[in-house]
Amino acid sequence: MDVQSKIMGPRALAGRLKDLRSAGKRAVFTNGCFDILHIGHVRYLCAARNEGDLLVVGLNSDQSVRLIKGNRRPIVEQDQRSEILASLQVVDYVTLFDEPDPLKLIQLLKPAILAKGRDWTEDKIIGADFVKSGGGRVVRVPLVGDASTSAIIERIVERFC
Secondary structure (H helix, E strand, O other): OOOHHHEOOHHHHHHHHHHHHHOOOOEEEEEEOOOOOOHHHHHHHHHHHOOOOEEEEEEEOHHHHHHHHOOOOOOOOHHHHHHHHHOOOOOOEEEEEOOOOOHHHHHHHOOOEEEEEOOOOHHHOOOHHHHHHOOOEEEEEOOOOOOOHHHHHHHHHHHHO
């Protein structure tokens, strides 16, 4: 599958996932900003993908990132972040969402598995109740130490500004 075909709008992706569910495939959904991709992201995505048959990444749009992180973010624009994620072998589909949280997207896509980092307690994971009510499960994926976009930005500022 080429990179561009892995990037889909939410409604088109919902239809694709419905077909894949009918074929017995279990979709893992995760979401995030994925601004300045780093080893923590890659290991997280690999661990999430291992929980099911395919991995869907709900990517916060530039508008959504600004709502969450402030006007100085994202560093990398959404089209580039989408393509970078879609180029990873472990990622099957990428879709953008504008809201500050992915609940509507999760309800539309109906994943079998919802993955978030272990820094989230299950009661705080958006969409956990919805996924579990449909017979799905929630997994909390280990994180990599201090690997974070914010830490990378801080190091750049300290070293070069």
